[in-house]
Amino acid sequence: MAHPKRKISKSRRDKRRTHYKATAPSLSNCSNCGEIKLSHRACPSCGYYSGRSLFVPES
Secondary structure, eight states, X not given: OOOOSSOOOHHHHHHHGGGOXXXXXXXXXXXXXXXXXXXXSOOTTTXXXXXXXXXXXXX
């Protein structure tokens, strides 16, 4: 197995990790009720996805 010859400093390690960021989830409006929902998922308020009813909301 390969082993590093020198210790990687905290500064160099952290510079490499600057691009590992969490991204905000993409939101869209429901085409049925207009509520904000996660993209590519059924609407939690009305249960519609792509013009079809998938489930009955619990409320």
